[in-house]
Structures are given as C-alpha cells and as structure tokens.
Amino acid sequence: MSKFKALLVSEGADGTFEQRVVERDTTDLPAGDVLIRVQYSSLNYKDALSASGSRAVTRRYPHTPGIDAAGVVAESSVGEFAAGDEVIVTGYDLGMNTAGGFGQYIRVPAGWVIKRPKGLSLRESMLLGTAGLTAALCVDKLEQAGLNAAAGPVLVTGATGGVGSIAVSLLASLGYDVAASTGKEEQGDFLRELGARQVVSRSALQEGTEKPLLKEQWAGAVDTVGGEILFNVVKSLQRGASAACCGLTAGANFQASVLPFILRGVNLLGVDSVELPLVVKASMWDRLSVQWKLNDLERLVHEVGLDDLPQAIERILAGKLVGRVLVNLG
Structure with missing residues (x-):
C-alpha cells in the first residue's frame, strides 16, 4: 500500500x-x-x-x-x-x-x-507518447502503400499539434519534402525549424469543398484533423497516392465522392494506435528508438x-x- x-x-x-x-x-x-x-x-x-x-x-x-x-x-x-x-x-x-x-x-x-526500448529513455518515450507512435504508424502505412522520398511533397495537416509536429519532424528526417498545414500561421517559423519546406494555411485547404476533384498536389498526406479538410486533401492527392487519417479535431464527418478513388486510384488509410496488438506497438517503439529516432x-x-x-x-x-x-x- x-x-x-x-x-x-x-x-x-x-x-x-x-x-x-x-x-x-x-x-x-x-x-x-x-x-x-x-x-x-x-x-x-x-x-x-x-x-x-x-x-x-x-x-x-x-x-x-x-x-x-x-x-x-x-x-x-x-x-x-x-x-x-x-x-x-x-x-x-x-x-x-x-x-x-x-x-x-x-x-x-x-x-x-x-x-x-534500449534506445529511448523513459523521458524520451513520453516526449513521443501516443502522438509519436501515431505519427510513426501513419508514415509506416504510407510507405507500405508505396510512398518514397522521391515521390513529391507530403502534406501534414494540424501540423502544430502533437501528432502533426512529430510527423513533420519524422518525415523531414527521412528526407521527405514536407508541407505543413496549420491554422496558426504565426507558427510558420516553428514548422520550418522542424523541417517543413512550405507552410500551407488551413483556409487554403478549405477551398473547393464543393468540387469533386482538385488539382493534384500531394504525393502523400498525414491528416490529423478530419472533417471537410480531409476530403479536400484526398481530392488533391496525386494519382495513386495515399492519405493516412488519424484525427478528427475538425470533425468526424465529411461529404465524400467516389471520383478521386476511381479516377485517380487514391487511397484513404485509417490509422489506430489504441487497440493495436502489443507486438505491433513494440515493433514501432523499437523503430522510433533506432532507425527513426528523433534527436530534437x-x-x-x-x-x-x-x-x-x-x-x-x-x-x-x-x-x-x-x-x-x-x-x-x-
């Protein structure tokens, strides 16, 4: 006791x-x-x-x-x-x-x-926490779906948040061209310090919700916000590209069309870090402690x-x- x-x-x-x-x-x-x-x-x-x-x-x-x-x-x-x-x-x-x-x-x-894991202290493990684990799972799913650093810009929405900021840092450390989206435009310098090459305003991602397709821009995306922004991201993926979805701060629902999926062959990948088998979590923590370790x-x-x-x-x-x-x- x-x-x-x-x-x-x-x-x-x-x-x-x-x-x-x-x-x-x-x-x-x-x-x-x-x-x-x-x-x-x-x-x-x-x-x-x-x-x-x-x-x-x-x-x-x-x-x-x-x-x-x-x-x-x-x-x-x-x-x-x-x-x-x-x-x-x-x-x-x-x-x-x-x-x-x-x-x-x-x-x-x-x-x-x-x-x-031997490569992480207890403190470092909680600097990452569920946010870091989720960000890593998103990147892993995108790479399993074919994403590589030569494919083009990768978008991260909600980039100043916990998952978003670690996703920006992780993708940049792996050599990706990262575009960071945020509603906190005064945090542009912070996001560039994490490795983002461009900062995209939240308002820019909210344009064109009424359109079935948008201009192809992103080779991949980590979406932490959900809502209409998520489907606008899906509509602006490059042909065959994928978006990993893990959050809903902008809403749990969106109006969807099948057109991006059948005309551009894009993928929407769901990411869950809560009920994963323990062996999968342990494997990802091992990766975050060695190959994907972030020192900043x-x-x-x-x-x-x-x-x-x-x-x-x-x-x-x-x-x-x-x-x-x-x-x-x-």
Whole structure:
C-alpha cells in the first residue's frame, strides 16, 4: 500500500467537471498484473476530452485521465516483468475507463505493457507518447502503400499539434519534402525549424469543398484533423497516392465522392494506435528508438507537473497549444 498524487476529475451535482490534484492510495487502483510507479506521461487531446467530462471517452467519474505512462515496475504478478523494470504503456483502456498516467501509480494488465526500448529513455518515450507512435504508424502505412522520398511533397495537416509536429519532424528526417498545414500561421517559423519546406494555411485547404476533384498536389498526406479538410486533401492527392487519417479535431464527418478513388486510384488509410496488438506497438517503439529516432524532440515540448495540468488542458481544448506537453510526475 502506497500513497500517491493524481489528477482526479469529478462530476459536480450541477453536471460540471472539476479537476484537482488529490492524494490516493494504490488500493484504490483497479486489479491488474503490473503496478507501475509512473515517472512521465503526456497530454493528448483525448486526455483533455476525458478531463472535461466527455462520455465518449470516459463513462464513469471520478476518474484519472492519461492515456500514456512511462515508469518503473513496483510489483508484478507475472513472469514477464519484475520490480525495477522500466516500461511504457500507451493506449488500450489506460486513461479512458482505467485510472491513467496522470497519477503517480497505475495498475494494468501485463498485455498492455512493453519494456522500454534500449534506445529511448523513459523521458524520451513520453516526449513521443501516443502522438509519436501515431505519427510513426501513419508514415509506416504510407510507405507500405508505396510512398518514397522521391515521390513529391507530403502534406501534414494540424501540423502544430502533437501528432502533426512529430510527423513533420519524422518525415523531414527521412528526407521527405514536407508541407505543413496549420491554422496558426504565426507558427510558420516553428514548422520550418522542424523541417517543413512550405507552410500551407488551413483556409487554403478549405477551398473547393464543393468540387469533386482538385488539382493534384500531394504525393502523400498525414491528416490529423478530419472533417471537410480531409476530403479536400484526398481530392488533391496525386494519382495513386495515399492519405493516412488519424484525427478528427475538425470533425468526424465529411461529404465524400467516389471520383478521386476511381479516377485517380487514391487511397484513404485509417490509422489506430489504441487497440493495436502489443507486438505491433513494440515493433514501432523499437523503430522510433533506432532507425527513426528523433534527436530534437525537446524543442517540441512544454514540460508541466500535475498542478499545471488543468491550465494545459484548458489550452489544448481551446486550440492554443503547440507541440507536445510532457507531464513530469516526479
């Protein structure tokens, strides 16, 4: 039994939700195979939704969000893990309906846990977190569909966000000609520092929604926003090119036409980083620790503690955050 601090989200009698740092006990945690002392987490848009009372993410409150966690095994009832092992947990039900990484301890099934790759520190793993894993999965899917660095410009939408900023940096490091789209046009210098060769305004991508096809521009795309922007991107892919879709901040729906698919043979690729088999996640983490390791992640990151999280959550919901938020649990 250990006392620990956690961000707890509670629902008031008036239906509003309150976020506060409280002291909890490890006996409060759900049953599981592995008890982990969390050192780092990260803030994702899904965490902010959970922290603001979204029933689409979290069904029951009070609750501790945090879909990412990196730390040290404190107790284990399975042979795969022993006390002292450094481990990573991302996705599955962590931080959704299972107490998550915004607490100094989590208890989870062994099937959610991977050992830290040798090429990444615990801190580096959470500089990436689910956002980095998702960005890597998008790039991997595009390359499996035939994308290569000689094909032409690759578009990243929502490029100042967590997934978008890492996708820009990763694609640039792999030699791609990256076009970064954002509604935060004042962040153009930031995106160019990450490796973008051109910055495209969000408004430019919103033009032509009424048209069945747009001018061929992109050899590939990582779309983190969804909505009508996503289908405009699909309509402007080069012949045979693909867009990897992983987000919905601009909306979950769009008006679609079959014409880009049957006249240009383009592909829309869905990317999920939550319920992937653990072996697939582990393989991608290994790649991010060696062949695809990014050595400039610190410039993407704002570091906060538990007490600072409510303000960071407010900012990400308002669309004011740039890059990644690392949560240091001390």
